[in-house]
Amino acid sequence: MPPRGSRGPLPPLLLLWALAACAARASEITFELPDNAKQCFYEEIAQGTKCTLEFQVITGGHYDVDCRLEDPDGIVLYKEMKKQYDSFTFTASRNGTYKFCFSNEFSTFTHKTVYFDFQVGEDPPLFPSENRVTALTQMESACVSIHEALKSVIDYQTHFRLREAQGRSRAEDLNTRVAYWSVGEAIILLVVSIGQVFLLKSFFSDKRTTTTRVGS
Template identity: 65%
Template sequence: MRGWALALLLGALRAGGTELTFELPDSDKHCFHQDMERGIKFTLDYQVITGGHYDVDCYVEDPNGRTIYRETKKQYDSFPHHTEVKGIYTFCFSNEFSTFSHKTVYFNLQVGDEPPILPDMSSRVTALTQMESACVTIHEALNAVIDSQTHYRLREAQDRSRAEDLNGRVSYWSVGETLILFVVSIGQVMLLKSFFTEKRPGGGGAGT
């Protein structure tokens, strides 16, 4: 399972970021690794979509093994950080405190700043043309749309999970009520039947 999740993580790299939704079984932990240079900014966003109380433990370690972030039983959070040393950073999600709740976790890791859409945008001294300004505006608007779609997709998945869980509980409750009603009905019929079939003691012998 860990190798499969790591393969998905490596396959999801795009535009300096990683976006992944993975299954986290009960009493288990998944860790992911990212090699980063010194002085790079990264942001970790995560949210529990399904399972239990929608909470998970999360911690981040630098290449020296020092914990730079740790939260317990969080439903969602965001952690921005600038790297101080070069090497492999470890991002771990733990469900070890739960003995039976299976979780589904989404996380998004953005590494570094997004490259400019124009090659010389950061070094040019002249103002942007109307076409270039329109491209930048459209690019920023599309990024905002992507963020909104991700947010609402996660909310939809979480609400669907809660609705399905509630529907299952209502179904079980309805089945239980039906069985109780059936048993009570049979008991009432048997009780009424006993009133009419009760044997009365026979009369004494005939007198002489």
């Protein structure tokens, strides 16, 4: 038993979590973009770093948005108009602040909900090969496999959460339209019914005849 106050070797799962915490930087945000609005984000990136920008419109209008990515010199690296979703990978050509913006300026009354995931750099290996003279042990290989499987699970969960949110938004919008249509039909039926009642009543009502006397 190790002395009190000292620490023994890390358990395998704790070691896996500790190494995974050193992964590449990633910004994953969901935000609302009002109509006639533009939202920009900034990220400091070192030269030679591989980055990936992925976005998707979850709710609003035709589920489209404008996206633009610029380097520190203002050179446009990526520009798309009215895209529902897309992914773009690039390698930073120089050090500095990179800017990417989402625009809903073409919409006059519909606001959007936008999700984006901006990854800077690549995940470092769990067990670096530097200064290693032996191959990975069975436990280390299992940790690597679990780590890769967990990353795949996270990607699938994010994908299905976005699809679920988009489907729920479509269903709520359709439900609202059906409710309005039902209310309109009820009002039309009520008006037609009242009109028919008055029309039938006019058929069976007694017509009064008036006589006039002509003086002799």
